[in-house]
Amino acid sequence: MRLRIDHRTTLSYDQQISEAYTEMRLKPMDAGGQRCLSFNLVTEPRGEIMQYLERRRNDVRHFDVLAPHTRLMVHSTSEVLTPIKLIDEEHELSPLDQFDFLMPSTYTPEDAKTRRFATTFVQDDARDTVFALMHAVYTHLKYVPGATDVRTKADDVLTLGQGVCQDFAHVMIASCRCQGIPARYVSGYLNDPASDGRNGASHAWMDAFIPGSGWISLDPTHNCEQTENYVRLAVGRDYSDVPPTRGVFKGKAKETLDVQVSVHPL
Amino acid sequence: MLSRVAESLYWMSRYIERAEDITRILTVNFHALLDARLEDSQQGWQSLVSITGDDPLYKRNFPEYSARNVSEFLLWHPSNPNAVMACLTQARENARSVREQISIEMWEHINKLYFLIKEVNRSAVLRGPHEFFSQVRDGSQAFQGVTDATLTHGEGYEFIILGKHLERAEKTVRILDVKYATVNTMVEGTPEASLQLVAMLKSCSAFEPFRREYASVLQTSRVAEYMLLSQQFPRAVLYCLLRAQRAVGVLATDTSIPMSNQAARSNRTLGRMCAELQYLDIQDVLGEKMHPLLLKQLRLMNLVGDEITRAYFNTQVILPGPKSQQQQQQQ
Amino acid sequence: MMTTEAMNRSSTQPIVNGDYDIGAFFDEMFESPGVPRPHYKILLDHLTTLNAGTFEERRRAADISFLYQGITFTVYGQQEGIERIFPFDLIPRVIPHAEWDILERGLSQRVTALNHFLHDVYHEQRIIAEKRIPARLVFGAKNFRREMIDIDVPRSVYAHITGTDLIRDEHGNYLVLEDNLRSPSGVSYMLENRQAMKRTFARLFENYGIMPIEHYPQELLSTLRSVAPHGDPDATVVLLTPGVYNSAYFEHSFLARQMGIEIVEGRDLVTHDNHIYMRTTRGLKQVDVIYRRVDDDFLDPLAYRQDSLIGVPGLINAYRAGNVTLANAIGTGVADDKAIYAYVPDMIHYYLGEEPILQNVPTFLAENDLDRSYILANLDKLVVKSVNESGGYGMLVGPHATTEECERFREKIQAYPRDFIAQPTISLSRHPTYLNGELSGCHIDLRPYVLAGETVKLVPGGLTRVALRRGSLVVNSSQGGGSKDTWVLYD
Known part of the structure; x- marks a missing residue:
């Protein structure tokens, strides 16, 4: 499917800040069968935008604003062609990926509770286990915006029983990993024509690695596989590897964040 | 530096x-x-x-x-x-x-x-x-x-000289301000008044240099003139300001880069202060006029301190090259 | 501290007397009781002429000079940091030329292999793919930095300055105890100790044939210049310090002064468009090479700890873009992890195809089941170390530990096997050292400093650390150790 994305992030400050450094992972990936047809990034105040590719082919853009300011805006527009499902290009994991996607990470620590939870759903076949886990996370967690924040970890989400897409993905990743199934976090967008009230456009889900057949991509928030409505921005061990924007600045100001995303089929 | x-x-x-x-x-x-x-x-x-x-x-x-x-x-x-x-x-x-x-x-x-x-x-x-x-x-x-x-008598040395003389000038002004107010209420030539004048001079190590210059005449106006306007005595206000101005001058010109706005300002403020004192007749500021004059000096010294801070210490990032400066203007 | 009475009683006594006991150790000075090794003979003759009073006087003069010059380090752990001088022993350690020759070749070989290893783990990871070293050891190391992968650093050198700790066993064999590849400290003491010795024993220097070390700062500077971005020979080099409250601040300012470069704190630097500048009274000035004495975690709040107040936001991006060189590189800590240390001899075989010139201390990894059972069964005989700590912290010396301490380590080892290694207790060599009016045998080690840039080089010498508590094996400055001047002799 051909999709157009318009993503505007505005950071406002109650007093002047300076020397602001911002890093963004906002360009749709050219991987997994997905193609980024165009990408445009504008910032305000304007700065020279620099770019690099991470090892896992995530595109990172960054810029700095040294002069004092009270408002910083980042506006990205992109056109992307999505496949009907993730088309895996990888049949064997590198030793590092094997390690990274199996070991506990910042947001998906190893704990007894997650292990007990996951063990209940183990099937004979890894693929079946992953689907059973997705269903379990979907039914066990309630989608409640505001119940968690950007720092909540998988074990706390499980205890709490509620969260948003980021939390669903983290619980699912932690569950897969303690069953010996490599799993990674996906940050992206969702085109949701029949919006059921669950988070609009910015989205997070996960990939699981099935030995012999490769990566499959699942969305525990919606209990389904990735479809052509999903746009992938970046993959990592968990949220902390791939935040859409991240920054530091000099000053004692209080920051207010406003994000507006729209995804339209073309 | x-x-x-x-x-x-x-x-x-x-x-x-x-x-x-x-x-x-x-x-x-x-x-x-x-x-x-x-x-x-x-x-x-x-x-x-x-x-x-x-x-x-x-x-x-x-x-x-x-x-x-x-x-x-x-x-x-x-x-x-x-x-x-x-x-x-x-x-x-x-x-x-x-x-x-x-x-x-x-x-x-x-x-x-x-x-x-x-x-x-x-x-x-x-x-x-x-x-x-x-x-x-x-x-x-x-x-x-x-x-x-x-x-080495380079840039760092000039900042040391600058700090020392601004501090000295300020202290001498404050001593003069407080002591002058006391002496002003006394009768010139009485032992009490003389005692105060001696203390005022000694507070700045100025007693002996003053005696050498003015022999035995211990007059309030002479003492005030000496502490405020001497260009030879190292703790006199004018001397200190002239030395500070020279330091600022060296700092501002010893470079291929044109003087920044702030550096130019501190140079100008110090220059104005020096000029005012150089052309001052002490008779015009004796009595009630002394205090306002000294207050003004203190205020200007604070201003110079702020201007130096902005020019050299808390520099707003000034980017090298024309491209970057254009960016500054846009913001 | 000695009482005045004790001083008076002994002040006319010679410091070299018949009471000196070699014990069951390798003694650096004495072959057998009363018989000095040839390279110590002149020194011993001179010491024999000194009585405790004279010696004490010279010692005090040296201490006062250290204090006035501010040659101090800060000890933490008590309520507030306390400034101390690093205790200095006036009896120098002497190394014959032939011995040094082996150390020099052995250390150059080792550092070369370590740099190959670092390049490999941050690029193709061949050594892991070929299963010569377990993947989980490398990737699970606390200081393995994923963001370094595929970053190319100038001349492929990661560890520009390495401080390798060497010890000698009871037979006098040199063994490598650990490599320090992050920001090894102590080189300023090496240089200052030499100055102090020249002031104190000027005459001895005249005919001893001691190789100079004073050129270390120039060698360091040329090493740093040789790894400048784009090979720029006029590169601007700075030293980045966490600040004046850091325990090694004296060393930072000493080295900067000796090299004639700026010492900067994080707040003095600013990143713009992937370049690093320092804030000067004349505006911004570009920086090309940063000799940093700040840990990886604190370097860049944008990339690492956002709470870091001593870092430079955007530094990692400028580094990745190749516009600034960091020395040492980010992520060198993976190679001085104490578990990975065990594989350094394998790295020498693998990358250089050579036999290691210097041997490791035998090491057991708690991570391996077999090793772990052995460690747990022999806790009272082994030295257990935490893989990520340095400076003598997080360590269990079995033979000297209480049952309680052993049990605490047993639990920790079982819970976090990856975090611990164990080594047999080595009887470190001893060196005559002035304690309370006479010479006593105290345990020592040696930390030479290896510089790697365009070439790998060492200045002949290093920091000899000495355990000043009787019987203690711990030589770290933070744990009651002191230091000696180290004399490498001409051929």
């Missing part, structure tokens, strides 16, 4: 000078006030605190003005950020943070001075401070001497 280093050198120098000035003021008045009557003495001690500008702080910590209380307050009371102890601690901390920019001799002297006051027997000092006071004074002057003799 790193902005932070320049700032540390400047403040190191100011704090050392401040410690010496406060000590000198205490030394001179300690003896003079022991001879005075009780109510005069109380007032005298209060005037010492006024010179440092820390009256409100003093009142919060001590019920009355006495030799012991004022000495304690000015020497090392923990509430007083301008106490000699606090000044020397600050001076040493600043020196320590730029240890590699100053000479070994400077660092050794500042360390000795710091340990001198840190480890001194405090009650013994309060009983008989003379020996201690001269040690601090000697230590500070020795530091300034080795600074002159062992540090």
Whole structure:
């Protein structure tokens, strides 16, 4: 499917800040069968935008604003062609990926509770286990915006029983990993024509690695596989590897964040 | 030179000078006030605190003005950020943070001075401070001497000179302000008035130089003129300002980059102050007009301090190259 | 501290007397009781002429000079940091030329292999793919930095300055105890100790034939210049310090002064468009090489700890873009992890195809089941170390530990096997050292400093650390150790 994305992030400050450094992972990936047809990034105040590719082919853009300011805006527009499902290009994991996607990470620590939870759903076949886990996370967690924040970890989400897409993905990743199934976090967008009230456009889900057949991509928030409505921005061990924007600045100001995303089929 | 280093050198120098000035003021008045009557003495001690500008702080910590209380307050009371102890601690901390920019001799002297006051027997000092006071004074002057003799006379040196002279000028103005107000109420030529004039001169180590210049005539106007307008005496306000202006001039021109706005401003402000004093007739500002003049000087000195800070220490990031400057304008 | 009475009693006594006991150790000075090794003979003859009073006087003069010059380090752990001088022993350690020759070749070989290893783990990871070293050891190391992968650093050198700790066993064999590849400290003491010795024993220097070390700062500077971005020979080099409250601040400012470069704090630097500048009274000035004495975690709040106040936001991006060189590189800590240390001899075989010239201390990894059972069964005989700690912290010396301490380590080892290694207790060699009016045998080690840039080089010498507590094996400055001057002799 051909999709157009318009993503505007505005950071406002109650007093002047300076020397602001911002890093963004906002360009749709050219991987997994997905193609980024165009990408445009504008910032305000304007700065020279620099770019690099991470090892896992995530595109990172960054810029700095040294002069004092009270408002910083980042506006990205992109056109992307999505496949009907993730088309895996990888049949064997590198030793590092094997390690990274199996070991506990910042947001998906190893704990007894997650292990007990996951063990209940183990099937004979890894693929079946992953689907059973997705269903379990979907039914066990309630989608409640505001119940968690950007720092909540998988074990706390499980205890709490509620969260948003980021939390669903983290619980699912932690569950897969303690069953010996490599799993990674996906940050992206969702085109949701029949919006059921669950988070609009910015989205997070996960990939699981099935030995012999490769990566499959699942969305525990919606209990389904990735479809052509999903746009992938970046993959990592968990949220902390791939935040859409991240920054530091000099000053004692209080920051207010406003994000507006729209995804339209073309 | 790193902005932070320049700032540390400047403040190191100011704090050392401040410690010496406060000590000198205490030394001179300690003896003079022991001879005075009780109510005069109380007032005298209060005037010492006024010179440092820390009256409100003093009142919060001590019920009355006495030799012991004022000495304690000015020497090392923990509430007083301008106490000699606090000044020397600050001076040493600043020196320590730029240890590699100053000479070994400077660092050794500042360390000795710091340990001198840190480890001194405090009650013994309060009983008989003379020996201690001269040690601090000697230590500070020795530091300034080795600074002159062992540090390259480059940019860092000029910041040290600048800090020292701005601090000195400020202290001399404050001494003049407080003491002049007292003398002004007395009858010229009486022993009390003379005593005050001598104390005023000695507070700036100016007694003997003054006597050499003006022989035996101890007149209020002459004393005021000397402390304010002398271009030879190193603690006179005008002398200090001229020296500070020269330092700013060197700092601002010793570069291929055109002077920044802020640097130009501090140069201009100092120039204006010097010019005003150079063409001043002391007869025009005697009596009631003295205080407003001195207040104005203090205000301008603060302004110069701020302008120097903005020009050299807290520089707004000025980007090299035309492309970046364009970006600055857009914002 | 000695009482005045004790001083008086012994001040006329010679410091070299018949009471000196070699014990069951390798003694650096004495072959057998009363018989010095040839390279110590002149020194011993001179010491024999000194009595405790004279010696004490010289010692005090040296200490006071250290204090006035501010040659101090800060000890933490008590309520506030306390400035101390690093205790200095006036009896020098002497190394004959032939011995040094082996050390020099062995250390150069080792550092070369370590740099190959670092390049490999941050690029193709061949050594892991070929299963010569377990993947989980490398990737699970606390200081393995994923963001370094595929970043190319100038001349492929990661560890520009390495401080390798060497010890000698009871037979006098040199063994490598650990490599320090992050920001090894102590080199300023090496240089200052030499100055102090020259002031104190000027005459001895005249005819001993001691190789100079004073050129270390220039060698360091040329090493740093040789790894400048784009090979720029006029590169601006700065030293980045956490600040004046850091325990090694004296060393930072000393080295900067000796090299004639700026010492900067994080707040003095600013990143703009992937370049690093320092804030000066004349505006911004570009920086090319940063000799940093700040840990990886604190370097860049944008990339690592956002709470870091001593870092430079954007530094990692400028580094990745190749516009600034960091020395040492980010992520060198993976190679001085104490578990990975065990594989350094394998790295020498693998990358250089050579036999290691210097041997490791035998090491057991708690991570391996077999090793772990052995460690747990022999806790009272082994030295257990936490893989990520340095400076003598997080360590269990079995023979000297209480049962309680052993049990605490047993639990920790079982819970976090990856975090611990164990080594047999080595009887470190001893060196005559002045304690309370006479010479006593005290345990020592040696930390030479290896510089790697365009070439790999060492200055002849290093920091000899000495355990000043009787019987103690711990030589770290933070744990009651002191230091000696180290004399490498001409051929």
